[in-house]
């Protein structure tokens with residue numbers, strides 16, 4: 001799809017659970033098909049609720065949501081699942097199949113993908129799960145089960161994916177596996193939203209940042225522009241997050257574009273040191 005035409009369009013959306021106060025208020029954001037966005041905000045800011053609205057699991061009381069050019073209201077969930085795949089925050093508790101392969105096959109099989117076997121094998125490979133294909137998911141440790149849920153979303157081969165807190169419970173080896181998977185998804189032209197409190201991780205894998213605060217969108221723009229804003233640190237603190245250390249140091253030393261990793265910052269620092 002043309003990058004100019006948004007793949008996801010959220011227009012003036014307000015949502016509240018029952019008669020409670022609104023959890024999201026007047027949200028208007030758009031996402032291009034290949035866009036990569038880190039979505040952050042304090043606990044309770046409304047991040048997971050926003051994702052559930054995108055997936056049609058919840059309906060807004062006000063405003064409209066379009067996914068792949070179609071309004072989500074009234075669309076069957078299994079139909080929407082072909083346009084946008086998700087790994088939910090508590091997805092691990094939703095694992096129900098007797099083998100890793102069957103669990104990851106569930107999505108592509110239900111979407112009647114003709115190449116389902118290939119998609120499942122590819123996703124298992126991406127997440128280093130191939131050797132456990134015939135094992136029961138609960139024979140694997142918790143971090144690997146989290147990888148199963150991420151692989152299940154990827155295997156659906158949708159143009160766009162959303163990952164809600166994908167790195168919670170992952171140690172460094174699994175985080176690296178997911179990092180490689182994200183790079184590959186980008187190469188394949190997939191778009192995604194990464195919900196995370198781990199800014200250092202999110203910044204490495206996304207071009208755009210969205211911050212929710214008390215149900216309102218307070219930051220929405222390119223990550224590189226955000227990082228040169230004087231109030232970037234304050235905006236992150238208000239979201240109960242922190243700029244990555246490498247970005248803070250990079251800003252302090254006036255590096256442009258601002259680094260998001262130590263790997264990007266250190267060569268600049270060495271160069272600077274040569275001046276002294």
Ligand SMILES: Nc1ncnc2c1ncn2[C@@H]1O[C@H](COP(=O)(O)OP(=O)(O)OP(=O)(O)O)[C@@H](O)[C@H]1O
Pocket residue numbers: 017023041042043044045046047048049050089
């Ligand atoms: N099913 C529900 N019924 C009533 N209120 C809910 C429900 N789910 C979430 N909420 C409330 O809506 C608000 C937003 O919750 P949400 O889960 O979207 O936040 P979040 O930004 O994802 O937080 P976290 O970082 O903790 O995952 C919170 O005040 C939460 O208590």
Ligand SMILES: [Mg+2]
Pocket residue numbers: 047048049089164
């Ligand atoms: Mg959440």
